[in-house]
Amino acid sequence: MQFVEYTKRRLTPPILNLLLPVKMVFKKIMLLVLVAVSLLLSDQVGGTSISREEDMELQKELKRLNKPPIKSIQEEGGTIIDCIDINKQPAFDHPLLxxxxxxxxxxSYPKETVIEDSMILKPAIIGLKSGGCPQGSVPIRRTRKxxxxxAKSLSSANVHPLTLQQPGxxxxxxxxxxxxKKYYGARAWISSRNPSVEIxxxxxxxxxxxxxxxxxLNSIQIGWTVNPRLYGDNHTRTFTYWTADGYQKTGCFNTLCPGFVQVNAHHxxxxxxxISGGSIFNQYAFVPTVYKDPGTGNWWYLVKTDKAKNEPVGYxxxxxxxxLADFASEIEFGGEVYSPPSKPPPPMGSGLFIPNIWPKTGFIGKIHxxxxxxxxxxxxxxxxxxxxxxxxxxxVKYQGFWGFIVxxxxxxxxxxxxxxxD
Structure with missing residues (x-):
């Protein structure tokens, strides 16, 4: 130790006096770089730049959306589902609610006019595997910044078929x-696929x-999506989107804003x-029903969990x-994709279109x-x-009646x- 100290003292006059200013400048540069990087990281999420004011507003929104959970469930892949008191769910932050x-x-439930029975098509396996949330609470996916x-970037560019074309x-x-005609809801069997998409x-x-x-435009969308930016992975997942003003100021994906009232403890x-496989005997479908309750006028979402049961999830x-407070003027079924115009767009449906072989092609069947x-x-x-x-x-091809399976x-x-x- 004495030798080291002695060496330092002996080196100071000729060499360190020259190095110290350089060292101090280097420290300052590194400090500035670190600050810049930290600011960059804090102000950019998912490739989208945000201001400090926007960041503060997002923090407030997270606090409003993520209510204190009664219980939390971690799904495979790391997604956290919070069990929220049904009376304190985010829906009731909406001024109208x-x-x-x-x-x-x-x-009341929509009356069946056709018996749906098939040994080939099966409702997709869906729902929390852990037994669901405790009584009096509902599962809501925890929202991250x-x-x-x-969701904001996707919503601001949301488009619809028959609107002006937007690139991508x-x-x-x-x-x-x-x-x-006046329509009061729809049900269909949406074949579940897993098209390959980029981030x-x-x-x-x-x-x-x-x-x-x-x-x-008033609209309720429901179906499945592969959307890595929205969900953080490439799994096929259920989703919804609603709007009451043509995607201008109202509506959002799922429960990322107040509106949808959840009542089911499992979904x-x-x-x-x-996901459907290539075999005719390995075909799964997501089977939602969305309809206007004749008693209250609320638009209910039911999901088929097996061949006989449609469970109410919420409204x-x-x-x-x-x-839509009165009725729907049109129902539409099909596929949508998005990609930045600079990239080749991704597959839609199964990625194949073989109109005479439905197990290989994306289809929406048993339309009602x-x-x-x-x-x-x-x-x-x-x-x-x-x-x-x-x-x-x-x-796209509308087949009409195409046998008793679909x-x-x-x-x-x-x-x-x-x-x-594009």
């Missing part, structure tokens, strides 16, 4: 053609229930789905909407709408209009790729 009385069950930023978005859909892309299969009679938006209160008598009816007398903004890349069916999809770039 401050004094809302929860409707625990629908006043990056979820809010990504592509659709292949079939919709009800007669705009003079800044998504691929979806969707049912749109909407009213465009008024100046502002939540963002749940992973079991969008009537008070959220204008046009709900009529004014709260009955599920097949589109026997309806003609469906098909639409694809890139028909050489993403294909019944009234539309098929959609395509591989995407370099030739489909």
């Amino acid at each position: 401050r004094n809302h009385t929860i409707q625990m069950r629908p006043s 990056e979820d809010l930023i990504v 978005y592509h659709f292949a859909t079939a919709r009800t053609r007669d705009s003079t 800044d892309q998504f691929s979806e299969a969707v049912i749109w229930i909407q009213n465009r009679i008024t100046d502002q 939540h938006f963002g749940a992973p789905l079991s 969008w209160p009537k008070s959220l909407f204008t046009g 709408t709900v009529n004014g008598f709260n009955k599920l009816v097949e589109p026997v007398s309806l003609t469906m209009a098909t639409f694809s903004d890139k028909p050489d890349c993403y294909h 019944r009234y069916t539309m098929m959609y999809g395509g591989a995407g790729g370099p030739n489909c770039r």
Whole structure:
């Protein structure tokens, strides 16, 4: 130790006096670099820049959305599901729902007109594997800051088939053609697939229930999506999106804003789905029903958990909407993809389109709408209009009645790729 100290003293006059200023400058530079990096990291999430004011607002929004849980469940992959007191869920932060009385069950269920029975098609396995949340609480996916930023960026660019084309978005859909009819809901079997997408892309299969009679589009979307930015992985997961003003100021994905009232202790938006295989005997489908409760006017979401049971998950209160407060003017079924215009767009559906082989192709089968008598009816007398903004890349065909397995069916999809770039 003495030798070291002696050496330092002996070196100071000729050498260290020259090195100290350089050392101090280097420290300052490193400090500035670290500050810049920390600011960059704190102000950019998911590739989106945000200001300090926006960051503070996001922190407030997280505090509002993430209510104190009664219990937390960690799913495979790290997603955290919080069990929230049903009376304290985020839905009731909406100004229109401050004094809302929860409707625990629908006043009535849509009446079945066709017996759905198949040994081949199976409802996708869905729901919390841990037994669900305790009584009096509901499962809600814990929101992260990056979820809010990504959802905001996706929502601000949200588009719909038949709107003005926006770069990067592509659709292949079939919709009800007669705009003079009134619809009160829909059900379909959406074949579950797992198309390959990159971090800044998504691929979806969707049912749109909407009213465009008024100046502002009212819409409820429900289906599955592979969306790494929204969910943080490449699993096929359930999702919803709603709006009451054409995606301007109202609505959001799932429960990332107040609105949807959850009542089920086992099911939540963002749940992973079991995926269809190549064999005809390994076909899974996500089976949602969205319909207007004739007693309350609320739009209920039911999910089929087995061949005989449709469980109520929750509802969008009537008070959220204008046009949909009365009825839907059209129902649409199909696929949607997004990719930055600089990249080749991703696959849609199964990535294949073989119109005569439904197990290999993305399909939405057993299509029903709900009529004014709260009955599920097949589109026997309806003609469906098909639409694809890139028909050489993403294909669509309304098959009509196509046998007793899939019944009234539309098929959609395509591989995407370099030739489909905008």
